[in-house]
Amino acid sequence: MGGPNPDSVSSSSFLNDKSAKVFVAGHRGLVGSAIVRKLQSLGFANLVLRSHAELDLTRQSDVEAFFAAEKPRYVILAAAKVGGIHANNTYPADFISINLQIQNNVIHSSFLHGVQKLLFLGSSCIYPKHAPQPIPESALLTGPLEPTNEWYAIAKIAGIKMCQAHRIQHSWDAISGMPTNLYGPNDNFHPENSHVLPALIRRFHEAKVSGAAEVVVWGSGSPLREFLHVDDLADGVVFLMDKYSGVEHLNVGSGKEVTIKELAELVKEVVGFQGKLVWDTSKPDGTPRKLMDSSKLLSLGWEPKISLKDGLVDTYKWYVQNHNV
Numbered sequence: 604m605g606g607p608n609p610d611s612v613s614s615s616s617f618l619n620d621k622s623a624k625v626f627v628a629g630h631r632g633l634v635g636s637a638i639v640r641k642l643q644s645l646g647f648a649n650l651v652l653r654s655h656a657e658l659d660l661t662r663q664s665d666v667e668a669f670f671a672a673e674k675p676r677y678v679i680l681a682a683a684k685v686g687g688i689h690a691n692n693t694y695p696a697d698f699i700s701i702n703l704q705i706q707n708n709v710i711h712s713s714f715l716h717g718v719q720k721l722l723f724l725g726s727s728c729i730y731p732k733h734a735p736q737p738i739p740e741s742a743l744l745t746g747p748l749e750p751t752n753e754w755y756a757i758a759k760i761a762g763i764k765m766c767q768a769h770r771i772q773h774s775w776d777a778i779s780g781m782p783t784n785l786y787g788p789n790d791n792f793h794p795e796n797s798h799v800l801p802a803l804i805r806r807f808h809e810a811k812v813s814g815a816a817e818v819v820v821w822g823s824g825s826p827l828r829e830f831l832h833v834d835d836l837a838d839g840v841v842f843l844m845d846k847y848s849g850v851e852h853l854n855v856g857s858g859k860e861v862t863i864k865e866l867a868e869l870v871k872e873v874v875g876f877q878g879k880l881v882w883d884t885s886k887p888d889g890t891p892r893k894l895m896d897s898s899k900l901l902s903l904g905w906e907p908k909i910s911l912k913d914g915l916v917d918t919y920k921w922y923v924q925n926h927n928v
C-alpha cells in the first residue's frame with residue numbers, strides 16, 4: 604500500500620475545540636439526536652443542523668453548496684436510510700442507493716471543503732452472517748453477508764472504504780465506528796419497519812391498553828442480539844472523535860447479548876402486559892448471532908454504562924410521554 608501511513612494522520616483534541624462548527628447529519632434521528640444532546644451537554648455551542656426537508660443529502664449539488672457555505676470543522680455522519688429486518692428485506696434498492704448517495708456526498712464534500720475530521724457510522728450487519736463470535740473488526744469481508752440486509756451492509760462497507768481510501772490517498776482524518784443494535788429516545792416505533800426493541804415496546808403497550816390476550820413476535824425467538832443504549836453510543840462517538848485516529852473501523856457494543864425471546868419477556872415485564880407471546884415463524888430470524896468484540900475501543904478507555912433493563916424502562920417512559928399513547 605503506497606502513500607503515507609494512514610494511522611499516522613494527526614488528530615487534535617475535539618473536546619478542546621468546543622467553539623468549532625460541528626455538522627451532525629441526521630440530528631432528528633435516534634443516533635443524531637443523542638449525539639446533539641451529548642455535544643450540547645459538553646458545551647459545544649456551534650452545531651450546524653439541517654433537517655431532511657431543509658437539506659436532502661442525496662442531492663450532490665445541494666450538499667456541495669451547503670459545505671461551501673457552512674465550512675464545518677467536524678462532521679458526524681448519522682444520516683442514513685435505516686430500518687429493521689423487514690424494511691431491509693423489502694426495500695433493498697432504497698437501502699443500497701440512498702445510503703451510498705448520502706455517504707458519498709457527505710464524505711466527498713467534507714473532504715473538498717476542508718473538514719478537519721469526519722466520523723462515519725456503519726453497523727454490525729457489515730460482518731459475515733457466520734462470523735466468529737464475538738466479532739472482531741478483522742472479520743470484515745471474510746464471508747457471505749446475511750441476505751436480509753446485504754444491500755444496506757454493502758453500502759456501509761463502501762462507507763468504511765471511502766474513509767480508508769481518503770486517509771490513504773490524502774492523509775485525511777476520516778474514521779468509522781460500527782455500533783451494535785441501538786435503542787432509546789427518538790427511535791422509530793413503526794409497527795413493521797422499525798427494529799425489534801421499539802417494535803415490541805409499541806406492540807406490548809398497544810396490547811396492554813386494548814386488553815388483548817396475546818402479542819405476536821417475529822421469528823423463532825432464538826436469534827441473539829447485543830443492545831446498546833443510544834446515550835452510551837453518543838458517548839462513544841464523542842470519545843472516538845476525541846481519541847481515535849486510525850484506518851481501521853472500531854466496534855461499539857455493550858458486550859451483552861440476549862435472545863429475542865429473553866428480550867420479548869423483558870419488554871413484556873417493563874410494559875406490564877399480562878397476556879401471552881405467540882411466535883410468527885413465517886418471519887425471518889436474520890443473523891443467528893452478532894455479538895461484537897469491542898475490546899479495541901474498551902482498551903482506549905471507553906465503556907458503556909446503561910443496562911438493558913434500565914435503558915428499556917427509560918425508553919418505555921419516553922415512548923408513553925412522546926407518542927400520545
Ligand SMILES: NC(=O)C1=CN([C@@H]2O[C@H](COP(=O)(O)OP(=O)(O)OC[C@H]3O[C@@H](n4cnc5c(N)ncnc54)[C@H](OP(=O)(O)O)[C@@H]3O)[C@@H](O)[C@H]2O)C=CC1
Pocket residue numbers: 628629630631632633634635654655656658659660661680681682683684685705724725726727781782783784785786789790791798
Ligand atoms: N438504529 C440502530 O439500531 C443502528 C443504527 N446505526 C447507524 O446509525 C446511523 C443513524 O441511525 P438512526 O439514528 O437509527 O436512524 P434514524 O432513522 O433514526 O435517523 C436517520 C436520520 O437521517 C435522516 N435522513 C435520512 N435520509 C436523509 C436524506 N436523504 N437527507 C437528509 N437526512 C436524511 C433522517 O431524517 P428523516 O427521518 O426526516 O428522513 C433521520 O433524521 C445510521 O448510519 C445507522 O446505520 C448503526 C447500528 C444500529
Ligand SMILES: C[C@H]1O[C@H](OP(=O)(O)OP(=O)(O)OC[C@H]2O[C@@H](n3cnc4c(=O)[nH]c(N)nc43)[C@H](O)[C@@H]2O)[C@@H](O)[C@@H](O)C1=O
Pocket residue numbers: 686687688689691726727728752755756783784785795796797798799800802803820821822826828863886887888889890
Ligand atoms: C441494527 C441492525 O438491524 C437489522 O438487523 P436485525 O438485528 O436482524 O434487526 P431487527 O431489530 O429488525 O430484528 C432482530 C430480530 O428480532 C426479531 N423480531 C421479533 N419481533 C420483531 C418485530 O416486531 N420487529 C422486528 N424488526 N424484529 C422482530 C427479528 O425477526 C430478528 O430475528 C438490520 O437493519 C441490520 O442492517 C442492522 O444493522
